[in-house]
Amino acid sequence: MNKAELQTYLVNSSSSKLRDVVAEMLYDEIVSLKIAPGTKLNVNSIASTLGISRTPVAEAIVNLCEQGFVICKPNTSGYFVIDLSLSDMIDLYDVRAAIECEAAALCTERADTKVIDELDKLANEFTQCVINKDYDGMIATDMPFHRLIVENCGNHYIQKCYEMLLPNLTMYQSSMIKFISSADENPWSSSVIYNHAAVVSAIKMHIPDLARQAMKDHVTSSLNFTMFCGGGTDPFASVRNHRKK
Secondary structure, eight states: OOHHHHHHHHHHOOOOOHHHHHHHHHHHHHHTTSSOTTOEEOHHHHHHHHTSOHHHHHHHHHHHHHHTSEEOOTTOOSEEEOOOOHHHHHHHHHHHHHHHHHHHHHHHHHOOHHHHHHHHHHHHHHHHHHHTTOHHHHHHHHHHHHHHHHHTSSOHHHHHHHHHHHHHHHHHHHHHHHHHHHOSSOHHHHHHTTHHHHHHHHHHTTOHHHHHHHHHHHHHHHHHHHHHHHTTSOTTHHHHHHHHO
């Protein structure tokens, strides 16, 4: 983050409150892992970097704390970005699978032709990105694909639950992409390459159980690859160790 980036956010933001703009900046840095998980947020340092007073920064951090991205650790002063761990990812992906599998099944009955065409397009683009090892492209096509399914499942409770998970899912996805790009042997690519296409095919054929299974296979393969990268340990330890250097 710097002063120039803050000005860009101010120009593009509809909010008139500086604290909200700073919160948006910090949010983007956190979910993209530009600010590493577990990092202590120094109000004075951030304010100095952005060329603003401490007050909007402190208020922005409190806002992120209320959203669950920042925490106060017991017996420790200050605020810290939430950490990532394999056990937390397993819990998150259990819930993700439950939500997205049902959303995919509902889409077999409720998604219209325009939505299916867009899902097909995103699935094809994702496949090409995996083949070409275009990691930025994978990020750009993966989450929009999943969000489109949830947005068109026709169940507003599923949609509300998914929105609560989305920021955390984005953080874990950013980490997973780092694992993929650095892995010498990448079994994930071969297992996931047609996962999106399989989900779309099930939706096209209007077979709910097949859509559920295709989505479950996709979510499971992503989780299994992350576990593989740990080699029997928590793979997110490398993210934490990188922060300390």
